[in-house]
Structures are given as structure tokens and as C-alpha cells.
Amino acid sequence: MSELKLELKEKIIEQLNLEDIAIEEIADTDPLFGEGLGLDSIDALELIVMLDKDYGIKLADPKQGRTIFESIDSMATYIEEHRSR
Amino acid sequence: MSKSVYINSVGSVSVQKTFDNSEFLNEITTYNDTVASVVNPDYKAYIPPTQARRMAKGIKMSTVSSQTALQEAGLENVDAIIVGTGLGCIGDSVKFVRDIIDNDEQFLTPTRFIQSSHNTVSGQIALGISCKGYNFTYVHAAVSFESCLIDAKMQLENDEAKNILVGGVDEMVKYHVDTHRLIGHIKSEPADSTRLLTVNTKGSVMGEGAHFFVLSNEKQESTYAELVAIETYNSIAQENIPNKIEAFLEENHMTIEDLDLVILGNNGDVDFDGYYENLSTGLFKDRPQAYYKHLSTEFDTASGFAFWLSAKILKTQTIPEVVKLNEIEVSNPRTILIYNQYRGENHSLMLLRKC
Numbered sequence: 407m408s409e410l411k412l413e414l415k416e417k418i419i420e421q422l423n424l425e426d427i428a429i430e431e432i433a434d435t436d437p438l439f440g441e442g443l444g445l446d447s448i449d450a451l452e453l454i455v456m457l458d459k460d461y462g463i464k465l466a467d468p469k470q471g472r473t474i475f476e477s478i479d480s481m482a483t484y485i486e487e488h489r490s491r
Numbered sequence: 492m493s494k495s496v497y498i499n500s501v502g503s504v505s506v507q508k509t510f511d512n513s514e515f516l517n518e519i520t521t522y523n524d525t526v527a528s529v530v531n532p533d534y535k536a537y538i539p540p541t542q543a544r545r546m547a548k549g550i551k552m553s554t555v556s557s558q559t560a561l562q563e564a565g566l567e568n569v570d571a572i573i574v575g576t577g578l579g580c581i582g583d584s585v586k587f588v589r590d591i592i593d594n595d596e597q598f599l600t601p602t603r604f605i606q607s608s609h610n611t612v613s614g615q616i617a618l619g620i621s622c623k624g625y626n627f628t629y630v631h632a633a634v635s636f637e638s639c640l641i642d643a644k645m646q647l648e649n650d651e652a653k654n655i656l657v658g659g660v661d662e663m664v665k666y667h668v669d670t671h672r673l674i675g676h677i678k679s680e681p682a683d684s685t686r687l688l689t690v691n692t693k694g695s696v697m698g699e700g701a702h703f704f705v706l707s708n709e710k711q712e713s714t715y716a717e718l719v720a721i722e723t724y725n726s727i728a729q730e731n732i733p734n735k736i737e738a739f740l741e742e743n744h745m746t747i748e749d750l751d752l753v754i755l756g757n758n759g760d761v762d763f764d765g766y767y768e769n770l771s772t773g774l775f776k777d778r779p780q781a782y783y784k785h786l787s788t789e790f791d792t793a794s795g796f797a798f799w800l801s802a803k804i805l806k807t808q809t810i811p812e813v814v815k816l817n818e819i820e821v822s823n824p825r826t827i828l829i830y831n832q833y834r835g836e837n838h839s840l841m842l843l844r845k846c
Contacts, residue, residue: 421600423544444541451601459598 462490493648494708502559549662552701564705570652571625575635577791579609633833658703659792698788702795715802756831780816
């Protein structure tokens with residue numbers, strides 16, 4: 407699980423071009439949107455594509471993203487339970 | 492009667508350190524290469540990190556350049572934004588197309604799509620200053636920037652707008668360099684920028700840049716010069732160029748003798764510099780001459796650098812030694828003609844006057 411969390415942090419930094427943020431600066435429980443990392447709706451789309459492409463998870467309802475993408479912890483938990491690759 | 496058009500401010504990010512308007516080619520960046528990148532300003536000083544992370548290099552360069560121009564003109568908004576670009580944000584266009592191929596048309600992400608269109612720059616600038624006015628992007632190869640000027644000039648002359656932000660931008664990315672090297676448009680051997688016109692090889696040194704200007708039909712304290720006339724020609728036989736130039740000047744009630752400086756677009760390509768050399772030794776042989784592509788490098792909107800150079804010369808009344816092409820001196824330059832072409836096509840004439 408901790409490996410997956412590290413992988414997610416790396417992917418988020420790389421794919422969302424968070425140039426000034428280091429992996430250590432993202433805590434597992436930090437909110438990804440709003441006052442945390444400050445991600446926005448375009449980032450949410452990027453994360454949905456990432457789930458599909460890298461873990462084989464298709465979100466039928468984009469509103470699910472609201473809870474899944476709450477933090478690194480919630481993302482990792484959801485991926486562990488639903489991944490097909 | 493149509494109104495006059497003034498260049499009220501300038502902004503530039505180029506291969507030279509031009510982003511600081513308080514300087515005028517005080518330090519020259521030389522290179523010995525086949526390509527050259529811009530001298531990067533501190534983008535973080537101009538763009539919040541949350542916005543910068545989705546910006547391609549061309550957008551970052553344009554944001555700095557346009558902000559500089561708006562600030563110098565004392566404006567927070569304009570009536571219109573008109574941008575010229577040969578290739579737009581080609582870096583993200585390449586990534587987007589590569590994603591389509593690599594992922595079998597699946598998993599396409601929004602950021603690269605948003606930035607893969609040519610009009611991303613004008614759109615981003617408009618979003619940044621909340622400009623809801625006319626927003627247009629011209630994509631006409633080596634006359635992209637000039638096309639913007641024509642549009643802006645007509646609107647200002649007819650008093651359809653008062654202040655227009657006009658700019659030209661092109662970014663350099665690996666794919667573009669690789670393809671242009673393959674077809675021989677980039678030099679195969681490094682060229683020393685201090686002797687670019689004597690290297691005697693084919694192709695040019697490829698680069699990038701963003702040049703923005705506020706054009707207005709009202710003169711103000713910051714005004715650099717008046718944009719008197721501009722003309723573009725897709726193709727002209729080399730032997731007809733002198734006639735075209737004389738006709739252009741005649742339309743503006745001028746002759747060759749009225750030109751205090753001629754700025755030419757020689758880029759050191761042995762196959763195409765003849766267009767300029769014929770003029771240097773013929774029509775313009777008695778006029779002071781300057782060149783600029785050893786400073787700007789070559790790209791579709793490189794003539795924006797010449798426009799910036801001309802505006803600076805007319806405002807400061809100084810012609811930097813590094814741009815002089817011949818030894819004919821001029822003490823108080825009042826009228827400048829810029830002539831540019833790329834690979835024998837897309838010729839342009841721009842006439843500027845001190846005011």
C-alpha cells in the first residue's frame with residue numbers, strides 16, 4: 407500500500423506538472439483539492455484518465471471522484487479494491 | 492480621415508535579454524550552434540505557479556511579453572488581442588497527437604488538448620486580463636505577425652478600437668527542430684552568431700521568441716513610434732522586389748532617400764540571403780542598413796524582433812553597433828523600413844516613423 411501511495415504522488419506531480427512540489431510535501435491525508443494541493447476540475451479529469459489508463463478503473467459516474475480523490479489515502483484504498491491491472 | 496497608429500509599448504522575450512524594457516541590447520548573447528533558446532525571465536515573478544503548471548513555453552513567454560507591454564502602456568485591459576504564430580503551442584500539439592497514437596485513441600487528457608490549438612496564447616492572455624473583446628489568431632507562416640499588424644492597423648485607423656494588444660510568438664521544441672533539420676531548413680553545422688552572414692552554408696539557425704506591443708490611435712508619453720504602413724506578399728520574383736518596395740514607398744509619399752535605416756532579415760542561409768544582398772548592394776546601397784537574425788535567430792514570427800528593434804531605435808535614437816550591416820551613419824533616425832522574407836516566400840514590408 408505504501409508503495410502505491412508513493413507511486414500516486416509521483417504520478418500526480420508528473421502528470422499535473424506540479425513543478426514546485428516534492429513527494430515529501432504531500433501527506434497521505436492532505437486534501438488534494440481546494441486548500442490542500444489546490445487541484446481543480448481539469449486535474450480531476452486528468453486523474454480519471456490516469457485511473458483508467460494505469461489501473462484499469464473506469465469511473466461510470468464522475469461524481470464518484472469527489473470521494474475517491476479526497477486524498478492520497480482515499481485514492482490508494484479505492485485503487486487497491488478496484489484495480490484490474 | 493483615418494487615424495494614425497502608434498506603438499505605445501513593447502514587450503519581448505527573445506534569444507537576447509530583451510524582457511527588461513529599461514535596457515536596449517546592453518548585453519549580447521552569442522552562440523555557436525544550429526539552434527538557440529530564449530533568455531528566460533523569472534517566469535514565477537509574472538505567473539502564479541498554479542497557472543504556470545499548465546502553460547506551454549510559448550504561453551509563458553507570451554504572458555511575460557504581453558504583461559510587460561500592457562504595464563508600459565499603463566493599461567489593465569485592451570479592446571482587442573491579436574496574436575500571430577507560425578506553429579502555435581506546437582510542443583503540446585505534438586504531445587497530444589503522440590498520446591493519440593501511443594494510446595490507440597484512448598486516455599486523452601484535457602490539458603494537452605486545451606493547449607494544442609494555435610489560439611491558446613491569445614485565449615490565455617484574454618483570460619488573464621478578463622478581456623472579452625475581439626480575439627484573433629493569425630497563422631500565416633512568416634507573415635503571421637505582420638497579418639496581426641494589418642488587422643490592428645485597420646481597426647485603429649477606423650476607430651473601431653483604441654488600444655490593441657498585438658503579438659507574435661513561436662516556441663522551439665525538439666520535434667520541430669528534428670523535422671526541420673531533416674529537410675535541411677536548419678543548418679547542419681553550428682554557426683557562430685557573430686559571423687552568421689559569412690558562414691556560407693545552407694539553412695538557418697532556428698530559435699524562438701515572443702514580441703508583444705500595444706498599438707493605439709492615441710499618442711501618449713510612452714509612445715515609441717508611428718506604424719505608417721505594412722504590406723505582405725506571398726511570392727515575388729527576386730528581380731521584382733525593388734519595384735515592389737519603390738511602389739510601396741510611393742504609396743506612402745516617400746522615396747528610398749527618405750529612409751534613415753533599412754532593417755533586413757538576412758539569416759545566413761546561402762540559398763536565400765541573395766534576396767537581401769541584392770537590395771543591400773542595389774536599391775539600398777546608399778542607405779544605412781541593419782540586420783537582426785544573428786540576435787533573434789529564425790522562426791515564423793522573427794520579424795516581431797525587427798519590429799521591437801525598430802521601435803527601440805526610434806525611441807532611443809540609438810542604433811546598436813551589433814546590428815549595423817554597413818558603415819553609413821545616421822545621427823537621428825526618423826524613418827525605418829523593415830524587409831523580411833523566409834526561404835523566398837512570405838515577404839513583408841513594415842514602415843515606422845519617429846513621432
